[in-house]
Amino acid sequence: xxxxxxxxxxxxxxxxxxxxxxxxxxxxxxxxxxxxxxxxxxxxxxxxxxxxxxxxxxxxxxxxxxxxxxxxxxxxxxxxxxxxxxxxxxxxxxxxxxxxxxxxxxxxxxxxxxxxxxxxxxxxxxxxxxxxxxxxxxxxxxxxxxxxxxxxxxxxxxxxxxxxxxxxxxxxxxxxxxxxxxxxxxxxxxxxxxxxxxxxxxxxxxxxxxxxxxxxxxxxxxxxxxxxxxxxxxxxxxxxxxxxxxxxxxxxxxxxxxxxxxxxxxxxxxxxxxxxxxxxxxxxxxxxxxxxxxxxxxxxxxxxxxxxxxxxxxxxxxxxxxxxxxxxxxxxxxxxxxxxxxxxxxxxxxxxxxxxxxxxxxxxxxxxxxxxxxxxxxxxxxxxxxxxxxxxxxxxxxxxxxxxxxxxxxxxxxxxxxxxxxxxxxxxxxxxxxxxxxxxxxxxxxxxxxxxxxxxxxxxxxxxxxxxxxxxxxxxxxxxxxxxxxxxxxxxxxxxxxxxxxxxxxxxx
Amino acid sequence: xxxxxxxxxxxxxxxxxxxxxxxxxxxxxxxxxxxxxxxxxxxxxxxxxxxxxxxxxxxxxxxxxxxxxxxxxxxxxxxxxxxxxxxxxxxxxxxxxxxxxxxxxxxxxxxxxxxxxxxxxxxxxxxxxxxxxxxxxxxxxxxxxxxxxxxxxxxxxxxxxxxxxxxxxxxxxxxxxxxxxxxxxxxxxxxxxxxxxxxxxxxxxxxxxxxxxxxxxxxxxxxxxxxxxxxxxxxxxxxxxxxxxxxxxxxxxxxxxxxxxxxxxxxxxxxxxxxxxxxxxxxxxxxxxxxxxxxxxxxxxxxxxxxxxxxxxxxxxxxxxxxxxxxxxxxxxxxxxxxxxxxxxxxxxxxxxxxxxxxxxxxxxxxxxxxxxxxxxxxxxxxxxxxxxxxxxxxxxxxxxxxxxxxxxxxxxxxxxxxxxxxxxxxxxxxxxxxxxxxxxxxxxxx
Ligand SMILES: Cc1ncc(COP(=O)(O)O)c(C=O)c1O
Numbered sequence: 001x002x003x004x005x006x007x008x009x010x011x012x013x014x015x016x017x018x019x020x021x022x023x024x025x026x027x028x029x030x031x032x033x034x035x036x037x038x039x040x041x042x043x044x045x046x047x048x049x050x051x052x053x054x055x056x057x058x059x060x061x062x063x064x065x066x067x068x069x070x071x072x073x074x075x076x077x078x079x080x081x082x083x084x085x086x087x088x089x090x091x092x093x094x095x096x097x098x099x100x101x102x103x104x105x106x107x108x109x110x111x112x113x114x115x116x117x118x119x120x121x122x123x124x125x126x127x128x129x130x131x132x133x134x135x136x137x138x139x140x141x142x143x144x145x146x147x148x149x150x151x152x153x154x155x156x157x158x159x160x161x162x163x164x165x166x167x168x169x170x171x172x173x174x175x176x177x178x179x180x181x182x183x184x185x186x187x188x189x190x191x192x193x194x195x196x197x198x199x200x201x202x203x204x205x206x207x208x209x210x211x212x213x214x215x216x217x218x219x220x221x222x223x224x225x226x227x228x229x230x231x232x233x234x235x236x237x238x239x240x241x242x243x244x245x246x247x248x249x250x251x252x253x254x255x256x257x258x259x260x261x262x263x264x265x266x267x268x269x270x271x272x273x274x275x276x277x278x279x280x281x282x283x284x285x286x287x288x289x290x291x292x293x294x295x296x297x298x299x300x301x302x303x304x305x306x307x308x309x310x311x312x313x314x315x316x317x318x319x320x321x322x323x324x325x326x327x328x329x330x331x332x333x334x335x336x337x338x339x340x341x342x343x344x345x346x347x348x349x350x351x352x353x354x355x356x357x358x359x360x361x362x363x364x365x366x367x368x369x370x371x372x373x374x375x376x377x378x379x380x381x382x383x384x385x386x387x388x389x390x391x392x393x394x395x396x397x398x399x400x401x402x403x404x405x406x407x408x409x410x411x412x413x414x415x416x417x418x419x420x421x422x423x424x425x426x427x428x429x430x431x432x433x434x435x436x437x438x439x440x441x442x443x444x445x446x447x448x449x450x451x452x453x454x455x456x457x458x459x460x461x462x463x464x465x466x467x468x469x470x471x472x473x474x475x476x477x478x479x480x481x482x483x484x485x486x487x488x489x490x491x492x493x494x495x496x497x498x499x500x501x502x503x504x505x506x507x508x509x
Numbered sequence: 510x511x512x513x514x515x516x517x518x519x520x521x522x523x524x525x526x527x528x529x530x531x532x533x534x535x536x537x538x539x540x541x542x543x544x545x546x547x548x549x550x551x552x553x554x555x556x557x558x559x560x561x562x563x564x565x566x567x568x569x570x571x572x573x574x575x576x577x578x579x580x581x582x583x584x585x586x587x588x589x590x591x592x593x594x595x596x597x598x599x600x601x602x603x604x605x606x607x608x609x610x611x612x613x614x615x616x617x618x619x620x621x622x623x624x625x626x627x628x629x630x631x632x633x634x635x636x637x638x639x640x641x642x643x644x645x646x647x648x649x650x651x652x653x654x655x656x657x658x659x660x661x662x663x664x665x666x667x668x669x670x671x672x673x674x675x676x677x678x679x680x681x682x683x684x685x686x687x688x689x690x691x692x693x694x695x696x697x698x699x700x701x702x703x704x705x706x707x708x709x710x711x712x713x714x715x716x717x718x719x720x721x722x723x724x725x726x727x728x729x730x731x732x733x734x735x736x737x738x739x740x741x742x743x744x745x746x747x748x749x750x751x752x753x754x755x756x757x758x759x760x761x762x763x764x765x766x767x768x769x770x771x772x773x774x775x776x777x778x779x780x781x782x783x784x785x786x787x788x789x790x791x792x793x794x795x796x797x798x799x800x801x802x803x804x805x806x807x808x809x810x811x812x813x814x815x816x817x818x819x820x821x822x823x824x825x826x827x828x829x830x831x832x833x834x835x836x837x838x839x840x841x842x843x844x845x846x847x848x849x850x851x852x853x854x855x856x857x858x859x860x861x862x863x864x865x866x867x868x869x870x871x872x873x874x875x876x877x878x879x880x881x882x883x884x885x886x887x888x889x890x891x892x893x894x895x896x897x898x899x900x901x902x903x904x905x906x907x908x909x910x911x912x913x914x915x916x917x918x919x920x921x922x923x924x925x926x927x928x929x930x931x932x933x934x935x936x937x938x939x940x941x942x943x944x945x946x947x948x949x950x951x952x953x954x955x956x
Contacts, residue, residue, distance in 0.1 A: 028810070032624045032849050042850035043591055045858040045937070048865045055754060055864065056886040058717075058724045062759040064752070065631050068852015071593055078621075078846055082602035085609075085617035089601030095610075102512055103605050106557050111777075112595075115568025120581040121779030122915045123572065124907040130570030131778045137567075144549055156643035156780070157835035159822070167681070196822035196832035205827045243538045274536055275543050290835065298598075298839025299618035300608040300799065301641070302781030318681070334922060335677075342681035346584055346646035346674040346768075347779025355564065362560045366551030368510040374532045375513055375520075381535055382523045399527075399535045426614055431607075437823070454514035455523060482807075487613040490807035494612075497804035497816040501793065503637045504627040 026488050029080040033505045036067025042074050065507075084488045085299070086431045092453055092461050096403040096434035096446025097191065097239055099269050099291035101376075104363065107294065107356035116355050121347035125331055131351065132329040136322045138358045142287060142308055145369070147278030150314035152307045152321070154349035158266055161286025161305030162197040162233070164318055164344055168284055168309060169231045169260045170201060171316040171341045178258065181230035187216050189240055189438040194233045194264060203230060210440050214240040214395035214405070218249050225257035235264035236280065237271065239438040240395055241380065241403035241446070251281025260284070260313070268292045269450070270377055270402035273370030283310040289350070293357035304353035315339045320348050375451035376402040379458060383449055386462035390469045394441045402450070408443025416472045418443035420480035424471075427479075427486045428464045510554050574776060577910040578943035580870070582890045582934025583720065583920070584645070584672050584746045585779065586771045588859075589938055594773050594846045598839055608799075608838070612814045613806075618838065619813035622801035625845040632751050632848075633765040634758025635787035640799040640815075641841040642784030642833065645768025646675045649714065649744050650682040651797045651831055652764045652786065653689075656712035656740045658795045658830070663688035664710045668702055669695035670719025672746055673920040679714075694921055696883055696892060696930060698723025703733040710737060712764075716744040717757070721932060722884050722891035724754060731761030740764060747771055747934075748785065750888040752860030764788045772851075773843030783840035794820060797831030859937060863889035866935035873948050874933075879955040883930075890934040892917070895955065899931045905954050911947055 053059065069077060086093070093100035111117065119128050139151045152168075155161035166184070173181050184198040187208045195205045206224055211217045216234065232254050236244045244250065251261045263277055263285035269292045277285050289295045290303035297303075309317055318341050320333045335342045364372060377400075384404040388396055392409035408418045422432030422445075434446040449458060471479055484490065515523075520532070529535060536544070555563075574587045581587070598604065602617060609615030609622075622640045629638035642648035653665045665683075667676060669692035676691055683689045688711075692700055698719055706713060713734050717725040727743060734741040743757035745767040757765045767785040774782055788796060794817065802816035822829040851859060867889040871882050879896035895902060899916040906913040914933035921927055935944075 029620070031620065033627065036849060036852060038853040041852045041855035041858075042593070043855040043859070045855060045862060047858065048862050050861060050865055050868070052868060053864065054868055054871070054884065054887050054891075056724055057726075058754045058886065060751070060753055060755045062634055062756050064853045064856065066628060066848065066851075066853040066856060068854055069849050071591075071850065074593060074846065074850050075597070077849070078597045078603075079600070081617040081620055082597075082600045083617065084615070084620070085602040085606045086611070086614040087602045088605040093607065095607055098607055100607060104512060106560060108599060108604075110561070110564040110568075113565065113568040114573045114575060115565075115571040117775040117777050118573040118575055118587070119571045119778045120574065120579075120587065120776045120912070121585055122581055122583055122919065123912055124904055126904070127572035127907050127912070128570075128778065130567040133567050133570065141551065144551055156647065157833075159832045159834045160643060160647070163832065167684070170684070192822035192824070192826045192829070193832045193834050195827035196825075196829040199827035199829075200832050243536075245538050245540065248540065248543060271539070273549060274545060275539050276545060279543050288835075296604045296839070297607045297835075299603060299606045299615075299621075299842065300838030301836040302643070302783075302838070302840055303835040304781075333919070336923065342684070343674060343677035344647075344681055345644060345678060345780075346672065350780040351778040352781050359560055359564055362552065362555050362563055363512070363557070364510060365553040365555055366549040368513070368554040369551075370548075371510060371513060375515055377535050378515075378520060378523055378527075378532050381527050381529075385527045398538065399529075422611070423613070426611065431614060432611055451513055455519040457514075484613050488616055489613045489810060489812045492612045492806050492812045492814050493804045494814050494816065497802040497814045498819075501800070501816055502803040503623075503793070503800055503816075504630050505623065 026083055027080060029077060031505055032077060033067055035077065036069050038067055040068040040070055042069050042071040091430060092449065092457055093431045094433045094447045094449055096448040097266060099448060099450055101294055101450040102452040103294050103296040104360060106363065107359045110359045111352050111355045129329055132322055132331060134354050134358055135348065136329055138354050141361050142306055145272055146285065146308045147276035148308040149311050150309040150317055152309065152317045154318055154320065154344050155286065155305040155307055156345055156350055157301065157303035158286050158288040158305045159193040159197060160344065161307045162193055163200065164307045165262050165284030165286060166197055166201050167341045168313045168316040169262060171339065172313055173230055175339055181228055183229045185221065185224050185229060185232040187234060189238055189440045190233060190235055191239060191264060191266065198233060214242050215244050216250065218246045221250050222253050225253060225259065227258065229257060229259045231260045231262050233262045233264060235267060237267040237401040240405045241400040242395060243401055247280045266291060267402060270373055272373045273366060274373050283313050289353045289357040294360045295353045295356040302350060302353065304350035316341050318342060318344045372451045379449040379451060379453055380404050382458055383447060383462055387465055390466055403446055403448035405441060406445040407441040410469060411472055414472045415477045416480040418445055420483065421468065423483035423491060424468055424480045426484035430464065578946045579912045580914045580933040580935065580947065581912050583915040583932050584768060585776055586747055586934060586936055587776055587938055588771050588936050590773055590775060590847060591850055594843055597846055598843050603839065603842055609815060612812065616812060619801050621842055621845060623803065623813050625841050626801060628845060628848050629785050629787050633787040634756025635765055636790040637793055638785065638787035639796055640801050641837040642786055642798055643837060644780065644782040644784045645746055645766060646678040648766040648784035648786050649675050650678050652742045652766045653679060653712060653714060655764060655795050655797060656742060659792055660711040660740060662709055662711035665689050666702055666705055666710060666713045667691045668715040669693050669700050670698055670721060670723060671714065671716045671744060672720045675744065694924055694927060696721050696927060703730060706733050706737045706739055708737050710739040712740040712742050714742040714744060716746065718747060718750055718888045718890060722887035724886040727757050727760035727762060747888060747890065749860055749863060752856040753864055754888060769844045773847035774840050781837060781840050783837040783844050793817065795830060798833050798836060862937045866939045867891065870933065870935045870944050873944050877948055877952050889936060890932060892930050892932050895929045898928050902954050903931060906950055909950055911950055913947060
């Protein structure tokens with residue numbers, strides 16, 4: 001080995017112990033309960049005397065057993081843990097149906113203005129006109145983009161929005177003497193929250209089969225409709241990434257049968273500024289602000305799921321809602337004396353998400369939002385074109401919308417499953433696509449690049465996907481079944497976790 | 510547009526690869542009649558500084574908690590959040606990750622959730638907690654549905670001390686049946702719901718500290734419920750209280766739900782917050798929401814995964830325990846970081862300071878002519894009765910820069926006999942000067 005004048009080695013010796021897995025920068029981190037101590041604290045607080053306590057007989061006697069960390073310890077713990085996560089900021093996140101687009105930091109900055117972050121939901125309305133103004137403005141944008149006449153802002157996420165819309169439908173039927181309608185039609189390709197929501201409200205779910213091209217069969221809908229049907233819950237663009245071309249026909253048939261059209265708007269990103277759900281005949285549709293309007297997913301939430309409503313359902317909207325009275329904005333907080341379905345949550349909804357979503361909309365403008373939808377669809381079709389020679393696409397004859405659906409037919413005979421393929425993507429540095437959803441195709445792989453990806457990023461992703469598919473076909477089964485090997489963890493035993501659930505840390509004896 | 514990476518040349522190249530002339534062609538499947546013909550009547554793309562100015566103007570119209578004395582509580586509390594909490598939750602890896610469906614590259618979120626579940630279990634004195642719900646009010650609604658699944662009974666008795674908006678949420682969730690019995694609001698906190706428990710009751714639901722601030726004898730309620738085979742659900746809207754009052758689990762509660770906003774999360778005009786839910790191990794299969802569990806990887810290393818998902822909508826569809834999907838992940842992270850910074854030591858101190866400040870506030874208000882304090886017990890919040898209607902007084906004080914609390918009539922407009930009540934909270938941010946300002950201004954307004 002050569003040395004420089006200080007006697008320092010200048011070359012690299014041949015490594016003898018195999019591959020470097022980056023472990024030096026990714027140490028495994030013990031649990032908070034293993035590093036913290038009950039006599040450590042990262043918050044300095046004065047000791048106060050309690051001259052007289054008003055706690056009666058209820059003062060705490062049982063141990064808390066909550067370890068503390070000083071600030072430097074806490075920084076280490078949470079920074080180290082964070083490095084074990086994949087994130088959009090670090091790479092393409094092709095989770096179909098989840099719309100993992102870029103989360104602008106201006107949104108974060110605006111949400112943290114004290115005028116939004118440090119106001120209480122029950123301050124006098126006169127003291128929070130700007131906050132109510134945000135709700136009102138965002139509502140206007142949503143109604144303009146969907147051509148609807150009312151919007152319920154309080155639902156906390158998409159599934160909560162579904163509950164809101166279906167409750168409005170139930171309230172409308174009850175008001176119209178149609179409470180006997182107990183069936184809700186749900187296409188087989190629907191997201192799990194749709195049937196779960198319908199069942200939550202006591203409805204019987206009747207599945208609607210898909211056509212061979214991945215869209216909903218209008219004839220099947222017409223046949224299923226009857227005077228017992230309360231609503232259809234239809235996703236459009238649907239979960240196969242396809243626009244339902246017969247959506248208007250379906251809406252008309254549903255209305256003719258005296259039922260309502262609930263639209264799952266999770267995929268609104270594909271058509272915002274291109275087509276308006278109100279023109280498609282919907283009666284209620286939730287919009288996931290955490291998908292289409294870029295509020296961060298935060299490792300599972302929070303979200304926000306405002307629901308736009310048709311004129312027929314508007315009177316049944318939940319409280320609270322904003323009413324204009326000249327220059328003043330009022331909050332209507334009580335349902336008494338109206339047809340409102342009632343209250344879905346304490347306070348006024350996910351305000352922090354509203355400020356972010358409004359910031360995002362103002363940044364884009366109407367033209368920018370349309371361009372975003374166009375780019376989202378362009379990106380998905382570009383990936384589709386690049387992948388379709390190798391990947392099997394059950395509904396591939398047509399252009400897709402914002403996401404492209406593959407099945408596992410191309411893996412037949414390779415011994416590699418969709419799950420194995422996904423785990424091998426991790427070793428190539430990618431978060432896998434959505435797997436095994438929708439249920440209507442075997443071994444589904446649902447890829448949604450979003451508009452945030454550059455051409456270079458898309459090409460790099462396509463190259464990797466094609467290389468992996470080639471490797472699977474070339475018989476490199478082991479590379480897939482043993483994946484991931486370069487992640488912080490090897491494959492985790494999910495069956496074992498469910499068999500004997502360990503849901504909290506227990507002090508070792 | 511600064512968030513869209515393609516140049517026109519990129520787009521042209523991609524269209525050529527796809528083999529279409531324009532993006533419009535990709536939308537051909539949408540019938541023409543359904544497409545937007547003219548550009549929408551919306552503003553155009555805006556630079557950052559212009560957006561900022563717009564949002565600043567809106568923010569500027571609000572009176573913030575820091576602008577003057579502040580005593581508003583009633584389910585959301587103004588606490589100090591350490592700077593490191595907000596710094597950490599804005600790290601890309603926390604902020605911009607999805608639900609941890611691929612555990613091998615989501616161990617950060619998963620381990621944090623495991624720690625969060627443990628913290629919530631310890632705080633509430635329960636055996637297990639889930640990975641969060643939307644907020645306290647929806648968690649309460651899910652708890653009564655869970656109690657029905659467990660007991661296969663229908664009747665739920667709700668105490669009159671439950672936050673009125675929580676009560677309204679329960680009513681909305683259960684529009685379809687008569688099984689929900691809500692006791693009238695009880696300002697003195699003395700109503701005996703124990704006498705109403707019988708063999709048809711699935712659960713009694715009680716809030717402590719209640720909406721009016723009173724603390725309740727959870728043990729007596731638990732015993733009464735259990736004697737008839739019913740469950741006890743305890744709601745805690747000020748989770749910090751559990752730093753100094755006894756854990757509901759220690760008294761025999763079966764399900765504890767709470768609002769976790771007080772730790773780590775700003776007031777934010779009502780959301781997003783974080784719903785807490787904890788229960789007994791034997792009920793976990795009836796629990797809604799995500800659960801994180803410990804397991805091993807293929808090389809025997811400890812790791813964490815989402816588990817028992819056969820309860821959930823994405824597996825069980827219409828047979829799921831709930832329709833919840835997205836929860837309150839990042840708010841749970843903020844909660845967990847703040848609680849681990851506090852630790853047992855800090856949590857107890859913080860709770861003591863809150864209680865001490867509330868005691869000072871109560872003592873000071875007791876001396877204002879025309880004011881009486883209703884509570885014998887409270888944590889950091891209590892109810893006062895005025896010799897006049899409360900809402901105009903609260904408005905007058907607000908107009909003078911003092912946020913004096915919540916007039917009960919705002920939440921219970923139909924309860925005429927409660928229209929003279931105000932619910933006020935003190936926290937560690939309440940100063941002696943704030944209290945003095947409230948006392949002198951209130952004295953003036955009432956005379
Ligand atoms: C098609 C579809 N519908 C509904 C939902 C539920 O939305 P949320 O998770 O916000 O409750 C999702 C998101 O996961 C979805 O992809």
